[in-house]
Amino acid sequence: MKAATYVFSCVNAYAFFDATAMKKNRQDIYITKSSGETAPFSYQKLKRSLAAAGATEPVIEDIIAEVENDLYQGISTKLIYKKAFALLKRRPGALAARYKLKAAIMELGPAGFAFEHFVGAILKSKGYQVVVSRVMQGHCVTHEVDVIATKGQEQIFVECKFHNLPNYQCDVKIPLYIHARFRDIKAHLLKKAANHEMSYQGWIVTNTRFTLDAVAYGTCAGMHLIGWNYPEGGGLKELVEQSGIHPITSLTSLTRAEKQHLLESKVVLCKQLSQAPALLDDMGIGADRLKRILREAHDLCDQ
Secondary structure, eight states: OHHHHHHHHHHHHHHHHHHHHHHHHHHHOEEEOTTSOEEEOOHHHHHHHHHHTTOOHHHHHHHHHHHHHTOOTTOBHHHHHHHHHHHHHTSSSSHHHHHTHHHHHHTTOSSSHHHHHHHHHHHHHTTOEEEEEEEEEOSSSEEEEEEEEEETTEEEEEEEEOOSOTTOEEOTHHHHHHHHHHHHHHHHHTTSGGGGGOEEEEEEEESSEEOHHHHHHHHHTTOEEEOSSOSTTSSHHHHHHHHTOOBGGGOTTSOHHHHHHHHHTTOOBHHHHHHOGGGGGGGOOOHHHHHHHHHHHHHHHOO
């Protein structure tokens, strides 16, 4: 008994020191961001992104263990993402589709039309009546507004800034310009006494980030800025996760050419395919793959 207990204790001690060594090694690994900056590998950040995709704890631990086996000093975040994405694609359901959210939104370009409809759909899911791309009369000149969202006596004028470069940042010129446009529209609307009871807001939504000056000016001017991770807990990433609204570009079962064809046909949302499979009828997709596409679309929308 004593010998067995001793062996058992040694095994446990080895496991403890092995786990401790792994944790230490993990903290010693520095990764290279897309901006060129380096930072320590974050176990928690990877875990959160996998959890946000809907992965269970056992799946998360399995994937992180495999990712960690391939870590080396200076490895890029892009390679880490690719490894995790490839592992998720082997799992059933839409885990990989949810995990590639940021890349999927980047694929909505190059024109901004699809992104505008995507943002409009998110606001619609929050109970707003939405109009996309409307010319509004201002006090001085007319302005094209990307999204107008109305709920009760609240009306929001949204400028959508889409970029397909992940490191792009909206600088202070953007809120300066959009704020001037918003004030011109608001001045014209308030000429009517009936509009005095309305609350008007100017928003800017981007799929990338804002500079510190852009945030400072937007906040000071009373504008509402939404970036990929801004504001904390209420950025575009969180809004998508909360709403369950996903673009068709998230679907891993569609080719890039098929996605582009659908976007050109003004099919932007995954749920459009889920609700109307006939949208795929003229694309020459075989029956087996068609089932796979629709199953993934259904899994992605049903969360």
